[in-house]
Amino acid sequence: MRLELSDLDRDGALREAAAALPDETRKDFLLRTLAGGGAALAALVLAEPGRAASKSDVEILNYALVLEYLQAAFYTEAERRGALRTRTARETARVLGAVERAHVRALREALGTAAVARPFFDFGGTTENEPAFIKTAVAFEDLGTAAYKGQAYRIDSPALLAAAISIHSVEARHAAWIRYLAGAPPASSAFDEGKSMPEVRKLVASTGFVVQGPRTKARAEPRFTG
Amino acid sequence: MATRTDTAASRRRFLRLTAAGAGTLTLGSVLAAGVPALGLSGSAQSRDVEVLNYALLLEELTAAFYQQALARAGLSGELREFAQVAGGHEREHVAALRKALGPKAKKAPRFAFGKAVSTPQRFAATAVALEELAVSAYNGQAANVSKPVLVAAASIVSVDARHAAWIRAIQDRRPASQAVDVPKTRREVLREVDATGFVRS
Numbered sequence: 001m002r003l004e005l006s007d008l009d010r011d012g013a014l015r016e017a018a019a020a021l022p023d024e025t026r027k028d029f030l031l032r033t034l035a036g037g038g039a040a041l042a043a044l045v046l047a048e049p050g051r052a053a054s055k056s057d058v059e060i061l062n063y064a065l066v067l068e069y070l071q072a073a074f075y076t077e078a079e080r081r082g083a084l085r086t087r088t089a090r091e092t093a094r095v096l097g098a099v100e101r102a103h104v105r106a107l108r109e110a111l112g113t114a115a116v117a118r119p120f121f122d123f124g125g126t127t128e129n130e131p132a133f134i135k136t137a138v139a140f141e142d143l144g145t146a147a148y149k150g151q152a153y154r155i156d157s158p159a160l161l162a163a164a165i166s167i168h169s170v171e172a173r174h175a176a177w178i179r180y181l182a183g184a185p186p187a188s189s190a191f192d193e194g195k196s197m198p199e200v201r202k203l204v205a206s207t208g209f210v211v212q213g214p215r216t217k218a219r220a221e222p223r224f225t226g
Numbered sequence: 227m228a229t230r231t232d233t234a235a236s237r238r239r240f241l242r243l244t245a246a247g248a249g250t251l252t253l254g255s256v257l258a259a260g261v262p263a264l265g266l267s268g269s270a271q272s273r274d275v276e277v278l279n280y281a282l283l284l285e286e287l288t289a290a291f292y293q294q295a296l297a298r299a300g301l302s303g304e305l306r307e308f309a310q311v312a313g314g315h316e317r318e319h320v321a322a323l324r325k326a327l328g329p330k331a332k333k334a335p336r337f338a339f340g341k342a343v344s345t346p347q348r349f350a351a352t353a354v355a356l357e358e359l360a361v362s363a364y365n366g367q368a369a370n371v372s373k374p375v376l377v378a379a380a381s382i383v384s385v386d387a388r389h390a391a392w393i394r395a396i397q398d399r400r401p402a403s404q405a406v407d408v409p410k411t412r413r414e415v416l417r418e419v420d421a422t423g424f425v426r427s
Contacts, residue, residue, distance in 0.1 A: 095400065095402070095403060096402075099402065099403075099404070103405060106405070149380045149381065149384060152368070152376060152377075153373045153376050153380070158369035161369050161376075162365075162369050162409065165365050165368040165383070166365050166406040166408065166409060167405070167406055168380065168383075168384060169361050169364075169365060169383055169384055169387035169407040170387070170404065170405065170406060170407055172384035172385070172387035172388050172391070173387050173388070173390065173391035173401050173407075174391075174401075174402055175391075176387070176388035176390075176391035176392050176401060177391045177395055177401035177402055180391070180392060180395040180396075180401070185311070186388050186389075186392035186395070187311065187312070187315060187388035187389055187392060189315075190315040190318035190319060190322075190382075190385060191318070191322070191385060192381050192384040192385055192388075193381060194377070194381070
């Protein structure tokens with residue numbers, strides 16, 4: 001193998017992303033991105049309140065945040081309950097939970113005071129039953145991929161677009177991974193179509209996972225997210 | 227780098243496109259139009275063409291790789307299924323990009339994969355590398371293209387990301403461990419492509 005992909009020349013890639021930015025934000029973008037080991041995630045921080053983010057971008061980031069809250073809470077709860085039987089399912093919950101929590105943190109940091117509060121969730125036992133967990137995870141990750149894709153072209157800020165598209169492909173990896181575990185085709189079509197905000201909201205509402213407040217039958221443990 | 231005029235012209239055209247279809251820009255509408263018909267300003271169009279031809283090279287490369295691997299690498303079971311499915315997708319990506327580019331599409335180079343298609347193990351390692359490279363390449367161009375081309379590219383990159391995760395999972399390598407897929411510049415990607423020695427003309 002002569003192909004060597006292990007070492008990333010992050011400076012170069014980010015410089016190209018930064019080239020699309022207005023002068024005043026470019027220097028800051030590079031400094032922040034290079035300073036943080038989190039690389040592209042730091043690009044989200046550009047959308048500081050009172051800074052570049054348009055009203056529409058704030059709406060899109062909050063929409064993404066709710067989806068990330070949902071995913072993070074789901075995996076974190078599955079991990080904490082410890083009811084998944086196989087090692088691979090437990091590892092998946094652990095790794096995906098950590099990644100989705102990182103997405104939550106990045107989006108919250110980007111939104112600052114404009115960030116919406118975390119809703120209450122009730123996953124109705126899907127975090128405690130392995131087949132239900134896997135089935136739900138497949139649905140979440142496919143939905144996450146389609147949701148980011150459906151918004152990518154609506155994002156005004158090039159820096160936010162670059163960050164969102166780099167999260168988008170990670171959601172697609174998650175979808176393929178969990179589909180592989182489920183014995184479903186990891187990539188079932190040559191093209192993934194995006195979903196619009198109303199389509200995604202309708203699907204999320206149909207799950208009943210987002211609830212008005214803590215249910216009285218709430219289990220002993222608190223629910224966790226990043 | 228986009229000028230304000232380019233952006234405004236691109237946005238006007240984009241709004242016309244979206245008005246046609248329930249407010250959502252779809253892959254189908256982009257491909258049906260094709261880049262020259264998108265009515266973008268000169269510089270926006272030439273940037274789209276440049277990026278799409280760059281994507282086309284990567285898709286031609288991976289499509290040819292799977293084709294030669296299926297013929298020579300002695301693939302069976304999961305690896306064979308993966309090569310067939312992913313290879314089919316790459317051929318569809320090539321066709322879509324050629325359609326979008328129309329007469330501006332570059333001719334496919336000749337490829338030779340040598341030892342990379344000599345055993346299932348080498349095939350799998352190279353498949354990971356090529357799919358990862360494609361993901362970082364597309365992600366690196368997201369902010370450089372017009373909105374319609376972004377829609378098309380986004381519908382391809384997530385499929386390449388699925389391929390990357392799939393072939394990793396088959397090899398018991400973790401399919402996703404980072405919170406973001408770090409983008410790469412065109413120069414970095416082309417340097418890596420050069421280093422493979424796979425492109426012969």
